[in-house]
Amino acid sequence: MRHTYALMFALLVTAAFTSGCRSENYYCNADGCFLCDGLGCRPVDGPPRPDCNGDYECSGDRYCADVGCVTECGDDSDCPMGTECRAGSCLNPTEPEPVPNPGTCTRTADCPAGQGLVCVNGVCQVDNACGGAACECSATAPCANGFTCIDGECRADTTICHFSHECGGGRICVNGECREGCDTAATCPVGQTCEDSVCVDLPPVTGECGDNSDCSNGEVCIDSVCETSCTSDTACTAEQYCLNGVCVYDDRPQPFCTSSAQCQPGRPCVGGVCRTPCETSPECLSFDVQFRVCQNNFCVTSNEATSNCMLSQDCATPGDTCVDGVCR
Template sequence: MRRFGILFIALFGVAGCNDDARYVCITEGPLDERGCFLCQGNECDPQPAPDRTTCLVETDCALGEVCTTIGCVAECQGPHECPIGTTCADNGLCLNPLEEEPEETEEPEPPPFRCQFNFECGDSRICIDGDCLSTCLDAPCPDNQQCIDGACRPCTDQSCLTSCAEDADCAEHEYCSSFQCILDTRPEQFCPENECQPGRICLRGQCRTPCESDDQCARIDATIRFCAPVEGQNLCVRSSEVLAECQLNIDCGLGEECVDGACSPSSATL
């Protein structure tokens, strides 16, 4: 219980603190005399501000409240709209006279758009690692980008691979792939046309065996024991060719390329 001096009671009496059971808030004058009080006669009990809900955004607060640096605070247009321990301040918020005027919290920026599927990116773009990137399967990349795994990516260290339309545009030991010159790591041709053993054919630089059944292939070589269609004809193939994980680099994940039907770390990232 707080008992005020004669001068303070005379001033406070204008507001009615010396009336029976009166609630009043003093917002001006010495700091130690400000506050909200419940008064009985000439004795008044200070009323602290109510506990406030902690918040980060406005949706954390109840209807009619705003999120501030001190928590959720009720909005008001007059003193009778505020809970005990507060009054309607000039900024339209229910505050205790001893509280500093808080700042309203800013709504956080929405997270940047991250794609998940290609269709979210529109025509001629694909979704890789949450970003929509231009494809480079049918057209070259801009000068400040390079084609990696079927997508245009920013150049690393501000340097790009040489653009090309055919192998002749590239330096020695390079070839043109997806409109860019890359190191030629392709296997050399092992067989010119018509230089394989009788009953075998040369396909893509390798002698292959035509077949009619898996048993026929297994009798020739246990490691090449499947008979499967390859470019319009049945040939003996390895299991990796039958159960291929990929056909093109774009079938693989980020940082991978298609090597012998399997996704492997890309030579561009090694």
């Protein structure tokens, strides 16, 4: 019986080595990953990597590449078991150096020209992806996955804000849209007026047009109003972008960061914001009075800590509006 077990063990070791294992360590090749130790070699799963579209989707000290979220490193001790530090990245021993995701961006100008791409939450994408009538929605006609219904129109989830600090430029997050703060209507963009210190769209002027033939060159008839038509952002003004073939006010959130490399040392980029690690709220006050609450080991704003809405439809009281994550 003892000879039988010895023979079986020898066969297992031989099979493992012929599957790709060559020494007493962790080894990966085209056949998979193997762990060799004093007991022999056995197949194991490689270190997992989340899929990503941009650096903002990778947590901590990872960046987005063609193979997913890759951990940055200074030497092998920074890497998960079975990987090694090469070119500042934790990689499998036989893996080629990753290519940073070419779609990552911080502004629309970073995206390839002539393709109708815009920068949304750190990713170059076609903004009118839901396309024409498919963008209309209601309680009985919901949006497809990845889109949310706001004021009867499907908006890509990546273009919706939750808190005002996601908007940048002093703008305020109102019902999922980044709006300009204001004192009077004169301080608002064209086509908007000032209500409750926030710029809102003016009601449409009905009867201006019946179809496109009633509008000037370069305009299309939308809801009886002549609007500037477009195929890319370059056809619109600086405060507009091209959505579903029409120039509209740019109310999308803009991330402060898409990679931890854009933040101060020790402050990772989380959800487009450079976050300060913490253990207690008093620590946060010493860094930034706006991000004064310690929650989940990061400093956050008071509204983030007590948020009760993302969109106005989340508010329990009819007529309330969701502003900076709070119903009011």
